Amino acid sequence: MTTKGTVKGIIANLVTVAVDGPVAQNEICYISLDGTRLMAEVIKVTGDNVFVQVFESTRGLKVGNLVEFTGHMLEVTLGPGLLSRNYDGLQNDLDKLTGVFLKRGEYNFPLDEEKLWAFKPLAKVGDKVQAASWLGEVDENHQSHKIMVPFVMQGEYTIKSIVAAGEYKIKDTIAVITDEEGNDHNINMIQKWPVKKAITAYTEKPRPFKLLETGVRIIDTLNPIVEGGTGFIPGAFGTGKTVLQHAISKQAEADIVIMAACGERANEVVEIFMEFPKLEDPHTGRKLMERTIIIANTSNMPVASREASVYTAMTIAEYYRSMGLRVLLMADSTSRWAQALREMSNRMEELPGQDAFPMDLSAIIGTFYSRAGYVYLNNGSTGSITFIGTVSPAGGNLKEPVTEGTKKAARCFYALEQSRADRKRYPAVNPIESYSKYIEYPEFEDYINTKVEGNWIKKVNEMKTLLQRGKEVQEQINILGDDGVPVNYHETFWKSEVIDFVILQQDAFDKVDAVCPLERQEFMLNLVMDICKHDYDFDNFLNVMDYFKKIINICKQMNYSEFHSEQFEKYLKELKTVLAEKQIKTEK
C-alpha cells in the first residue's frame, strides 16, 4: 500500500506533510489541489512530519490537501526517441504541452509510444548478460541506439529469447532474460533510472586523454578539453559564457549533445530551437538538432525543478555513454542550480555556509562533476561524457563558493575576464589565468603529438610564455612610458598582440571564423609563432605599432576567409611580403 498524507504547513514551495506510513528521502509524491496534482520531492523527514519541495507554484494550496507518495525517487524514462526533444527539468516534453502558458500539474510521457523502431538484435539466445549489456540496436537519427539490459537489474542473466530484426514499439517486449534463480524478465526498449544516482554500469574509468575538438582556438590550442573531461566557464554577466557554450555545442566533435538551460533566459533556448534544426554538424553534415537534447528549465520556471534539471540531463548523458557514444553535456548556469539549493536550504532553516549557501555545496558540486568521464564499458568499448558548466559568480568575483567549489571539481578552467569582454576581445577567456590540467597528462601529450604534430605542447607553451612576457612588458610600458623603454619592449608587446588578435580572439558570429578546425589551428599557430620568433628591424616604437597592426589586419582577413581559398592565399602572400620588409633573416 502506498503511503498517504495531508498538508500541514506551507512556506512558498516548502510544504510540511503529515504521513500515515513509511516514506523515503527523495521520494516523489503528488499533492492534490483543485483537481490537479503537484509533483514534489521529500527533502527532510522528522518524526511524522515530512518536508517536501514542490516542483510548482503552491498558490492556493491549503492545510488538509491530500498527498500521495509514489514509492520511487525522481526518475527519468530512457529509451529511443530522446534525441531532438525539448524537455523541462522534470523531463516533460515541452512540445506536447498544450497552450501558450505552462499549466501547473501538467506532466507527460517523454517518449513516443506509437513510433515503430527498426530493431536489430546484437545478442543471441543463451548469451550471459548483465545490467547495461547490449541486447540490440535501433537507428535513432542515424546513430546506433543500443537497447540495453536495464541498469537496475542486478546479477547475471541468460537470454531466453530475443525477437528477430523488425519493427517494434518501445513498450514491446524485445527479449526475455532469466535470472540465476530461474525467473524470467521481459525486457522492452525503455527503462527508468533515479536521476540523483550515477549510472555506473562500466568496468573502468581511466584518465581521459583524447582531444575533444571544439573548433574554438583558445580551447583546442591553448587549453584543450578531452573526451570525458570536465571544464567550467566562470564569468561576470555579459562576458560570453553562453555564446562560448553555444559555440562549443555547435562545433564539438561529439555524437550526442545535451544542453541543460538551468535557470537562464528563455530567449537563449529559443535561439537553439531556431538555429539547431537548420545548422549542420560540421563533422557529419547532418542537422545539429538530430544529435541534440535540450533540457530547458529557464529562470522563470519553478526553482525546485531547476535543481532537478541538471540531474535529468546528466542521467540522460550516462544512458547514451553506456551505448559507447561520446556525449557532450553543457549546463548553463550551474550557479542557478546552486542558488536553488540555497533557497531550499534557507527555507529549511539549515545552518548556512558562506554566502548563505548550504554547507555541503562543494561536495554536491564535486559529486556531480564526478559523474562525467571516459569509461570502458563491460563489453570493452568506450564511451564518454564531457561536461562543461558555466558559473555566474556574484559580482563577478571568483572568490565565491560556487566558483571555488567548481574549481576543485573541474579540470579545465576557462575564466572569462570583464576587461577583455569590455574591449570586445572575444572569447574573453583570460589566456594567462585559464588552464587545462589535461595538457599535463603524458597520455594526452602522446595523443596530441600524433593527432596534430610532434612538439605541439612545447609550441603551445612557448606561445603562452610570449603572452605572459607581453603582459609584463605592457605593464612596464604603462609605468615607464612609450619612450621610457627600449624599442624591443614594444616589439615583444606587439608580438603578444598578434597572438591575441589572431589566435585568441575569434568571432563567434562570423560564418568562417566561428569554427576553426584543428588543421587550421595548427597552420595559424605555426604562422603566428613564425612571426613571433623573428627579430625585426625598427628604429623607433611608433613603427613597431604601425607595422604589427598591419600584420594583425592581414592575419584577421585570413581568419575571415575560407581556409586555403584563393582569398586566403592572397592574404598569405601579402603577409609574406610585409614580413620580408622588416624581418631580420636569422631566426632566434
Next chain:
Amino acid sequence: MATKAFQKIYTKITAITKATCSLKADGIGNDELATIDGKLAQVVKIMGNDITLQVFEGTEGIPTNAEVIFLGKTPSLKVSDQLAGRFFNAFGSPIDGGPEVEGVEVEIGGPSVNPVRRKQPSELIATGIAGIDLNNTLVSGQKIPFFADPNQPYNQVMANVALRAEADKIILGGMGLTNDDYLYFKNVFNNAGVLDRIVSFVNTTENPPVERLLIPDMALTAAEYFAVEKNEKVLVLLTDMTLYADALAIVSNRMDQIPSKDSMPGSLYSDLAKIYEKAVQFPEGGSITIIAVTTLSGGDITHAIPDNTGYITEGQLYLRYDSDIGKVIVDPFRSLSRLKQLVAGKKTREDHPQVMNAAVRLYADAANAKTKLENGFDLTDYDERSLAFAKDYSDKILAIDVNINTTQMLDIAWELFAKHFKPEEVNIRQSLVEKYWKQTSYE
C-alpha cells in the same frame, strides 16, 4: 470593502511584527489575500491553523482585535481595453479620478510562457539614440535595464525611447517614483498626445514601500492582456527596480529569512527573473518588451541588485556624463544589448556589426591614450588621433540627444573612421572597407 457570503472573518490577531500579522484560521489558501483593518495583506506562511500574512501598507496601528477578512483570491487585476489611458495604484485601483475598470479578473503573477511557444525576437526597436541603436540595438521581446546613478536623466531617456519606439501600448510601472517624476511622465505622455496608448501603475514615494511589490506583476498582467488577446506590441517601463528589490529585502528581513549578499534575500535572482522573463515575442505578433531602470549606489555594479539584474536581462545600458563634451552619453564599454545580433546587419545595413565593434575598439584605444596622458606620458600620433576620434564619436554618436536613423549612424561612423584613421587601423573586413570607406581619407 463590502463583505460577501464566502468571505471568512476573524477578529483575533495573535502576533504582529512590522510587516506581518498572524492569527488562527482554517481553510486558507497559500498566497490568498485578506484585509486587516481595511489594509490589504497576503498569506505568506501557513503552519497548521497558524496563518501569517504580510501587510502591504505596514502594520502601524493595527490592533489585535482588528477585523481580518479573507478574500478567497490572490492578487488580481481586471483587464479590458478600458485600461488604456488610465492611472492606477499598486492594487490596480484608479488614481485618476476615473471609474473602476470593467473586465475579466485575472490573477497577477501568472504562469510562464512555454519556451517552445515563444518566437525568436527579430523586430528592431528604433529609438533614434545612436548609443542605443548603433551599439546596443534593441529588439522587441527584449528585457533591458538602464544602469544609472540616481542623478542621471534616466526617466527622461526612457520616456524618449518609449515615445519613439512605435509601440501599440506603453505600460508604466512606477515604483517609488517621486511625485515630480510621476507628473513628468504624465505630462510627457499627455503632450505627445499618446495618453490613450498608455497604462500606468504607480507607487510614489508617498505610498508605503511594500506596496511596490505588486507593481511589476500588475503592469505585466496588463501587458499580457494586450500582447496575447490583442496581439499588440507592448512596451513595459519599470522604474526603479532597485526600489522594488529594496522592498523585497524589507519583507524578507521582517520574516527572519537568512539574507545573502548585500542583505538581499537569497531568492533575489528568481524573484527578478520571474518579472523580466515576462518579456516575450509571441508567434501571433504580440510582444512584451521590458525597459527598466536600476539605479546604482555609487556606481557599484557588483552590488547584488544590479549584479542579479545583469545576469537576467538581455544586456544593460549605462548612462555616463562625459565631461569632454559636457553631455550624458550611453557608455559603449559596459552597455550591451544581447539581442543586437538578431537584427544588426540583418534588419540594418550589412556593415553594422563590424562598424559598431571597430568603433568601440578605437574608442577603447582612446581610453588607453587618456590613461597615458593622465600619467604624464607623451602621446603618439595614433594616440592623438584616437582621442580626437573619441571626442567626435562621443558627440555625434554616443550622446543621448542624438536622434537619427541607423544608416545615418553608420555613415557618420565611416566618416569618423576616415577622418581619423587609415583603413588598416580599423580592422574591418576588407570587402566592407572597399565599399564604405569615405574618400575623404586621412593621410
